[in-house]
Amino acid sequence: MTPPPDAAVERFRATFRRLRPTDREAPVVVAVSGGADSLALLLLVHGEIGAGCLAATVDHGLRPEAAQEAAYVAGLCAGRGISHVTLRDALPDRAGATANVSARARALRYRLLETYRARAGAAWIATAHHADDQVETLVMRLNRGAGVGGLAGIRETNGCVIRPLLEWRRDTLAGIVAAAGWEAVEDPSNSDERYDRARLRASLGGVDWLDREQVAFSAHNLAAADEALDWAADDLFARQCRGDAAGVSYVWRAAPRELQWRLVARCVRAVAPESAPGKAALVRTALALLRGERVTVADVLCSVRRMPQEDGGIAALWRFERAPPRRSH
Structure with missing residues (x-):
């Protein structure tokens, strides 16, 4: 059972440590499906x-x-002395047109992973999303007219979830698994053309001019831009919005x-914290x-009022x- 190459370990270590700025001594839950990507992640995390x-x-x-397949993964883990659990529960009911x-x-x-993380006292959940997944995600979202966000x-971090392989290619990860003497499980849904991602994956497979690692880096840059916009919106909300017992007010300024x-989103959430309207x-x-x-929007009434200014002008107050509750008929 060969360990991952030293170069792969060093490359992984740099990203893995950066994504865990705190609680580095705490356990990490690795989501393992049995596919080559997740098995490579398991080998790298365990090696670290x-x-x-x-x-x-x-x-x-x-x-x-x-x-x-879960039992197969459990056997691989047992052979390396890695703790393993299989998590099961009923699939949630369909809720909404896109669910x-x-x-x-x-x-x-x-x-299930979050529940297990909390129970095990782990600080992080690591998943094996990689550069090829990132390219597929970006192309799918381009087709849907997505904005900066x-x-x-796929973000490197999302709460307790970290994704340390976003700059790694699928073939590289498969090579790590093969070198370890493991055989990966093939999920038939990955090639089932009833799924959008599977059809896209098949189409991109023959494209040789696309630098997937650089596309993944572009996504990283866009994530940084999205974070900067959120920072600016937070600052604008803190400086220019005022809350009272009845709601939130904002004297509109060009932006x-x-x-x-993004500012509207913060005002709506301040009035109705349980709301989650889409972009x-x-x-x-x-x-x-x-x-x-x-x-x-989201049970929040948004209106514009005229507000006299000291200079005699009129400002728009959002x-x-x-x-008010809807009347029943």
Whole structure:
């Protein structure tokens, strides 16, 4: 059972340590499906932190082979002295027009992993998303007209989730697994053309001019730009928005469109913390307010009032309050 090459270990160590700025002594849960990507991640994490590596395989119950694959991963882990658990629960019900099977499975997977992370006293969950996944994600989002946030692609960090392989190619990871003497599990859904990502993967497979690592780096740069815009929106909200018992007010000042909808998002969440309107709804709300219109989004009434200024001028005051209850007929 050959360990990963020294060069791969050093490359991985630099990213892995950067993504764990705190709690470096705490265990890390590694999400392992049995595919080459996740097995390579498991080998690299285990090589770096030893017994602190906790492998977890989620059986979504969608394929009869899943239980056997989980048992196979458990056997590989046992052979290397790696702690392993299989996590199972019922797939959540469909909720909303876009809650397809893939989305529901993803929601279940992260919920089970987070529950296990907390129970095991681990600080982080590591997943094996890599550069090829990033390219596929960016192309899919380009086709959907995504903005800066969407084109940031798969983030390196999201709460307790870290993704240290976003600059690694699929072939490189497969080579690490092969060198270790392990055989990866092939998920048939990866080549099932009923899925958008599988069709795109097949199309991109023959493209030789696309530098996937550089595309992944572009996504990293866009994520940094998105973070900067969020920072600016937070600063604008803190300096220019005022809250009271009834809601939030903002004396409008000219701002780029990307900041307008982000500011609306913060005002809406300040009034209704449980709300989670999508970007499209927030953009429409900002445009309506710029036209001086009243609009309701996520149970928050957004309106524009005229506010006299000391210099005799009139300013537009954007006002956000809880919408009154709807009348029942």
